[in-house]
Amino acid sequence: GASVVLAESLGSIAGYMCSEGEQKVVGLEINANHVRAARSGVVKGICKPIYLGRRQQVWNIEVFNEQGKLCCTSRLTTAVLFE
Template sequence: MTDAPASEGLEWTAQRGMGALAQKMGMRFTEFTVERCVATMPVEGNTQPVGLLHGGAYVVLGESLGSMAANLHAGPGRLAVGVDINATHTRSATSGIVTGVCTPIHLGRSMTVHEIVVSDDQGRRCSTVRITNMIKAMP
């Protein structure tokens, strides 16, 4: 499925599901191909006690995008599982919606690396997440 058009990628995510945590956090996938995946998430409901978007929420958005993108790349009969993730938070979102844009750094046969840039409503980068996934045969 590595060369699927955007509409097929969104259909694939709808069939597969995004997972209970992503749904609970209000994520919505808006674009989904091997080369670029985009999702939004509301700040409200995902904040820490002082009203800032929780740092872990940035990571959940990044991991959701990166893992789903790696699985789209992996194709049928194979499974991508996260083996490393890191995030650098450079700005705090306090309201509105954040948008994560996921692009591949490396798309291999057994490993992928993706960068996810999370920006606020004004387009300002708030967090940069990097995830590495290992690809293996489905159990």
């Protein structure tokens, strides 16, 4: 659960940073594959764009544990709303 919250937060922030003016970014879909648990320590999330369109964005987010091992890979799709 926590990995998906982190993934959605990172993707939403990235989407906002790629928006212009009064545009808003909202989540449409998120999926995640949990590879291993991160029961303690610090985790690191890396968010990269897969697709940055005018009305839609797709983000790939990977979450790693302190040893650099993949814990979760996630894909977030967002919609770009125009005012």
